[in-house]
Amino acid sequence: MCIHLNLMIFTKIIRGFIRAKHQLAQSLFPNFLEYSRFVRRCNALLPSIQVIRQALVFKEVEGMSVSIIDSFPIPLCQPIRNFRSKVLGDYANVGYNATKGQYFYGFKCHALVSESGYVIDYTITPASMADSSMAEEVLSQFGTPTVLGDMGYLGQSLQDRLELKGIDLITPVRKNMKQKKILFPNFSKRRKVIERVFSFLTNPGI
Template identity: 30%
Template sequence: MNWTVLVAYCIIDDLLKTLGHRDDPQSKTPASVVLTLWVLAALAFGGKHKHALDYAREQALFSFIPSRSRFSRRLHHLAHWIPLLLPLGKALWERLSSVQHYILDTLPLPVCENIRAPRCRLAPARQYRGYIPSKRSYFHGLKLHLVCTDNRWISEVVLTPGSTADVEGLYLLALDLPRGCELYVDRGYTDYQAEDDLAMAEGIRLRPVRKSNSKRYQQASQWIAVQGRRIIESVGSALSELFPKRIHATTLKGFVLKVWGFIFAHNFRRLAAIL
């Protein structure tokens, strides 16, 4: 685990310098240390920042470890830098490992139990009420739309309210993918217009798992699409292993920050395995 933390610190520090971030001269804890402790919490302690800070003090990972309240304030102050690190990490991964194709899928993120939905404080609106067709059940929270590579690197992420349709997530994603690549999706992303536009404008070939009554259904291509999408199940399982039984947060912004932490913890674990 300490090797993964070291890899995370070195890469985060370099990426922040690339983005032009500068720490305040009076700050005792650099931004790279704050974000590394945030990744450590997601990697080994279910997102619990207090346990990560205590572990860092015991192991003397850094020269100065901030208090829990100070750490929380610094982390929220750095929140707008976090999404900018993901594209840079993707460029680094593509240099270290060859990518054949990409997969797009969604993952439900409940913020509370269904019975508590009417009095939920983190996400009180009805737009956070979503449905999971594969489980035939409802949930109350956010929906994670993620694009990953065939070697299990998460390259793009969008968080939306739970009621957002899967195909809407396709419109919200930047889809900064190499021209001529293939993007595997499931039945929820069926949109012929978007499929044609992506092929014409970006050169991205959409490979959806189509319904049997679809106008573009082809049995041979369905087998390829089903086989290509299997890797997303292992990515979802790897993320679920990092998630605690319930992600604890007092605000929706804090909940989102912890979800981002699990995403980066997964990616840095993949990087540490090949470095």
């Protein structure tokens, strides 16, 4: 289901991007291809674009020691319609946004980001999917030796499984835990990078 959702969301994003680029090209070149032919050309190039992106990601993560993992909500309606909305009902559902302290209907994007703000990998799931349950999938291709997560990734079982794969997952600690401090320099400051990336991606003014 995650793969199908990724493809569906990615397709919608690409359609909007292609339409905008076509309008720009037509304004610059009056004899430019009509929209339908332009779309066919772009579709034919999609496999090549995916290969190029993967190569760029491999280059970006080469030698990288630290990355940041988190998720952000993709609501499809206002909270008041959470349990009435039928938009993409076969895939979307209701989840909880801990940051805003409210429930939402839609999807959730789980992402891995570099300290420079580069989106390394991501996956789209129904809104109810817990962050911790998707961590291993998000880290499966481009996991770095150290990954910074928030409370959503707290759990010894997950940390142990990732440790077997050579990944040290660093998270905040609860007040009742023996370890009272996060043993990682500037943890909160370094995690703010992914918050800025998510803010950019979800800003409706973009």
